[in-house]
Structures are given as C-alpha cells and as structure tokens.
Amino acid sequence: MGPGNPKDSEILKHAEEIGMQIASRKWVLLTGGRKAGVMDAASKGASEAGGEVIGILPGDSHRGMSDFVSIPIVTGVGSARNYINILSSDIVIVCGMGLGTSSEAALAMKHGKPTLFTKVGKSQLDFFQSLTNKKILFFDESDALFEFIEKNLIKD
Amino acid sequence: MGPGNPKDSEILKHAEEIGMQIASRKWVLLTGGRKAGVMDAASKGASEAGGEVIGILPGDSHRGMSDFVSIPIVTGVGSARNYINILSSDIVIVCGMGLGTSSEAALAMKHGKPTLFTKVGKSQLDFFQSLTNKKILFFDESDALFEFIEKNLIKD
Amino acid sequence: MGPGNPKDSEILKHAEEIGMQIASRKWVLLTGGRKAGVMDAASKGASEAGGEVIGILPGDSHRGMSDFVSIPIVTGVGSARNYINILSSDIVIVCGMGLGTSSEAALAMKHGKPTLFTKVGKSQLDFFQSLTNKKILFFDESDALFEFIEKNLIKD
Amino acid sequence: MGPGNPKDSEILKHAEEIGMQIASRKWVLLTGGRKAGVMDAASKGASEAGGEVIGILPGDSHRGMSDFVSIPIVTGVGSARNYINILSSDIVIVCGMGLGTSSEAALAMKHGKPTLFTKVGKSQLDFFQSLTNKKILFFDESDALFEFIEKNLIKD
Numbered sequence: 001m002g003p004g005n006p007k008d009s010e011i012l013k014h015a016e017e018i019g020m021q022i023a024s025r026k027w028v029l030l031t032g033g034r035k036a037g038v039m040d041a042a043s044k045g046a047s048e049a050g051g052e053v054i055g056i057l058p059g060d061s062h063r064g065m066s067d068f069v070s071i072p073i074v075t076g077v078g079s080a081r082n083y084i085n086i087l088s089s090d091i092v093i094v095c096g097m098g099l100g101t102s103s104e105a106a107l108a109m110k111h112g113k114p115t116l117f118t119k120v121g122k123s124q125l126d127f128f129q130s131l132t133n134k135k136i137l138f139f140d141e142s143d144a145l146f147e148f149i150e151k152n153l154i155k156d
Numbered sequence: 157m158g159p160g161n162p163k164d165s166e167i168l169k170h171a172e173e174i175g176m177q178i179a180s181r182k183w184v185l186l187t188g189g190r191k192a193g194v195m196d197a198a199s200k201g202a203s204e205a206g207g208e209v210i211g212i213l214p215g216d217s218h219r220g221m222s223d224f225v226s227i228p229i230v231t232g233v234g235s236a237r238n239y240i241n242i243l244s245s246d247i248v249i250v251c252g253m254g255l256g257t258s259s260e261a262a263l264a265m266k267h268g269k270p271t272l273f274t275k276v277g278k279s280q281l282d283f284f285q286s287l288t289n290k291k292i293l294f295f296d297e298s299d300a301l302f303e304f305i306e307k308n309l310i311k312d
Numbered sequence: 313m314g315p316g317n318p319k320d321s322e323i324l325k326h327a328e329e330i331g332m333q334i335a336s337r338k339w340v341l342l343t344g345g346r347k348a349g350v351m352d353a354a355s356k357g358a359s360e361a362g363g364e365v366i367g368i369l370p371g372d373s374h375r376g377m378s379d380f381v382s383i384p385i386v387t388g389v390g391s392a393r394n395y396i397n398i399l400s401s402d403i404v405i406v407c408g409m410g411l412g413t414s415s416e417a418a419l420a421m422k423h424g425k426p427t428l429f430t431k432v433g434k435s436q437l438d439f440f441q442s443l444t445n446k447k448i449l450f451f452d453e454s455d456a457l458f459e460f461i462e463k464n465l466i467k468d
Numbered sequence: 469m470g471p472g473n474p475k476d477s478e479i480l481k482h483a484e485e486i487g488m489q490i491a492s493r494k495w496v497l498l499t500g501g502r503k504a505g506v507m508d509a510a511s512k513g514a515s516e517a518g519g520e521v522i523g524i525l526p527g528d529s530h531r532g533m534s535d536f537v538s539i540p541i542v543t544g545v546g547s548a549r550n551y552i553n554i555l556s557s558d559i560v561i562v563c564g565m566g567l568g569t570s571s572e573a574a575l576a577m578k579h580g581k582p583t584l585f586t587k588v589g590k591s592q593l594d595f596f597q598s599l600t601n602k603k604i605l606f607f608d609e610s611d612a613l614f615e616f617i618e619k620n621l622i623k624d
Contacts, residue, residue, distance in 0.1 A: 076389070076392065077389040078388040080388065
C-alpha cells in the first residue's frame, strides 16, 4: 500500500523493488490496482519478475487500471475497497504515506494484520506508534524487510 | 453463480463440470468462495482441472472457505459482495436458482454482463425474461453453453 | 423498493400512496434515494404527508437525489447499497418489479425481512414463491397491505 | 468521529458536550452508532438535548447499538462503513484519536470534507498536517469549534 501520487520518485523505485522481491518468492502481490504511484510501480516490479498481481479496483470497470494487474477485482465500492485490500492481505507493506495510505495502514493495524513500514518519516511512524501498544515495524531497506518477513511472519 | 444449498444433486454435478470446462480453457473461475453448494462444486471442478479459482468471500476471514479456492478475496462486506462478484466477472453463468443467486443474476443483467442460465426452470427463466428486452440465454447442456461463449462472447 | 423507471404510471401513483400511508402512521420511509421512479414517488408521498424520508444513495454525492429525501445517506458503494437498504429496513414493501428491485426483494427474503409485494404480476410472484417455503405476501390494495402490517408485523 | 475505547474520560465528556451543541443548533449528529466510547457519548449528548442521531452500524443487526441512536442504518459492511460515515457527513469533527478514527479522519480529508480536530495531541495533528497542503483545523474548546463552523462552514 502506498500513495497514488508520491512526492518522491525514490518511493516509486523502492515500490518496484518490493514488487520484484514479492514475485521472486512466488508470493502474490495485492494492490489497489490503479495506474498510479506506488500501486503501479509495485505491480510493474512484480509483473516483470513473472509474478501474479491482484488489483482491487475502486471503480465499477477496468478504467484506470495498472497495465501490470493480472487478476483485476472490480469492486465498485470506491474507497470502501481499502478495507477489502487489508482483509485480503496476509501481510501489509506500507511504502510511503498519504491520506489513502494512512487510512489503510490504520485499518491494517486495527484488524491485526502484520504491518511493515518503509519509506515513511520518523514523525509519521511516531503517529502510528502512538495508536498501538505493539512495536511499529520499520525497515529502511527492502532486504531487511523481507528477511524479517521470512524469519517472523511465514509459517512453514 | 448458484445456490449454496441446492435441492438437487444434479446441479452440483453440473457445476463441477462447468468449473472443469472453464479451467480446461485456461479461463479463471470466480465464485462466492464458500465451502457450500454450487460455489464449492464449481471450484472443485476447476481446481482439479488445474485452474485458478478466485473466491470473493462475504466474511472478514478465511473461515468457511472452499478448499478449492486458490485466490481468496476477503471482503468483510457480507452479501454486498454479490455486487463485486458481478462487476469482477466478464461472463456470468447462473447454475441453479436461489435467493442469493437470483439477486446476483438480476445485478448481472442490470450491469450489462453477458448472463447465461443453466439448470434453471422454465418459469424462473420467464421471470428474468420479463425484466429485460434482450433474449435470455439458456443452455441445457454445458457443451452448448461453452460453444455459445466461444462463438459469441470471446474476443480474439 | 421499486423500479427507477417503471413502465406503468399506475405504479408511481401507488408508490406515492404507500409513502403517504407510511408517513401518516409516523413511520419512517427508507428508499434508494434517487430522483427516479418508485423511490421518488414514495418519497414525495411521505414528505408531503409530513414524514421523514431516509435515502440510501449509491453515489458519492447528493447528485441525482430525490427532492423529498430528508435524511440522505451517501454510501459511495454503488448497487452494493441495495444490501444496506434491506438490512436497515424493518419491513420491506416491493412496489413494481425490475432488475434492481428483484435483487432487493431476493436479499430481503434471504435475510429474513418481512417482505410484502404490491403491483407485481402473478408469474413474477410465482418466481419468488419458488425460492421459499414461506407464503409470499401479496396485496392488491394499500389498505389491505397496511392492515396486514399493523395486525401482524408491528409489536406494541 | 472518535475512538470506541478512549484512554481518557475527559474525551467522553467533551464528546457529550459536542453532541449537545450539535443538537442545540438543530443539526443532525451522525456517528458509527455503536454503544462505545465517543460514538455513544456524543449520541447521548445530542439525544438528551432533543436532537436526531444517525448511527451507521458496521454489523448486520442492531446488536451493540448505542441506546441514543434515533435513526439506525444497518450496513453489514464492517469497517467499510467508515467510508459511508464520511461521505454522509457535511462536516467531520474528530474527537480523540485511535486506529479507526485515524482512518476516518484521513478519508474525510481525502474526500474534501471540512475536518475539525479536537482532543487530539500536537504530534498527532502534525501527522495529518504532513499529509495535506491545507491548514489543519484544531480547536481546544467546543465553543471556538462551533463558532468557527458557524462563521465559515454554514451556508445561509
């Protein structure tokens, strides 16, 4: 999960790397499905590495969908699809921050999903830390992030 | 789409055959995802033929999911997920009839999705015909049904 | 609940009468909220009799809302709002028939809501009767319909 | 909007005061409808001042509803109802902070609703300020909050 219009192109590069890493492990990437920002970049990374990409679209058609989505889910329920994004994910990676992204990160934490932050500023992390007793998981580098997931969140 | 508790086991056998035929064409089956009735039987047919099965679940967890779903979407929105089933499908096959199924068939027709009926009684078909100017598509046999789809609904 | 574009103006007159009867009993009318067909006519009847009218809108703004809605609920979830219409109603009156209306009638019956039909043809009633063991409730005249509600469905 | 289990009883007292102030102006209070925390306290304040209280419930029945809701909307869509809360509100007051509340505040800002914060800490406000170019509206006291609304957000 990440902003549709991030301010920093570094975030897009990072999202693409994350998508690639997900696909290289034969995991499935799930995003908000639109041809925009972090959704699109992560989908590109996963797709080009041969992975499956589920796109949970807010609208009632394929209009505006990322070219890299292989499994489109057309919800027609607008931003209410953020809730479906979260419930359908086993692990939530938050890459960058924005209004929609923060609503998803908060729902992920509320519904007890493992939530990992990357490319999120210190004061923004402090905000999420103020809302939970659990330690917020933050990783600067994608290698460390995926190492953590493999060690701690994947059941054999 | 079809009832979760059909009265007639013939319907389940037919649903399984349809699932198999979908998978044998490398198409993706999308169902309501529960371990019940037509959803489960169609998923079994598709899965055993090596196909992908998307399950759009009404609850907020995997509880009650068919064992044959390969791509679970956890919506948490209850019967409102019927709408997502329809919008996410390119072609809707209605196999058997029940309250939930009739709500999906009506939504499919309302939203202009090609809707094919099988294992539905004459008077029930008349009902749907009374709600539209288009000719209702009904097929007794799955061979005829898939022949129709391939000839008329698939773009090269 | 009733069609947004009924073929028969008689249905609109009947919907307006039903809205009026609801309001005259100090009950609250709940509709799909759009400025169209049965929704609009029932809302007019209730509003002009001094009643409250809840409109559960499919879109993400007030655009297209009936002028007679006093309490707009803006859902943004498209036809998924049909499910909210049903769950939020204590009693469902189906006036006329169409694709959206039939999806609502079926959901109402599925979720155990008392469902009363009026201005629905015999063969269409037979369809709903074929989907349930309970006797379908049909009333030609609104007086008989409200008498039935008061005698059988209202708890003191 | 506010947490269902706030840490600080001061927040509940403040929520009740806000509910009372809303009702005293003949405005309608809309909340998440549950018998818990800020929702319940604000509903109590509004109800006891003679106002209407719309409760947008997440479940599929009235179970767990605040006793002070006068107009229950039963959505059955879980936390997806947060989106409906926001779209249905003309003005969003955020009282206290929590995971669900932060998801609602973010959606409110994303969808352009006037969003006023009260009983929210400085660093939490900084978070929301970091996500928008508009100046975040914060009011320590309810008098100042309602004065702002009347001067700036109410059209004659």
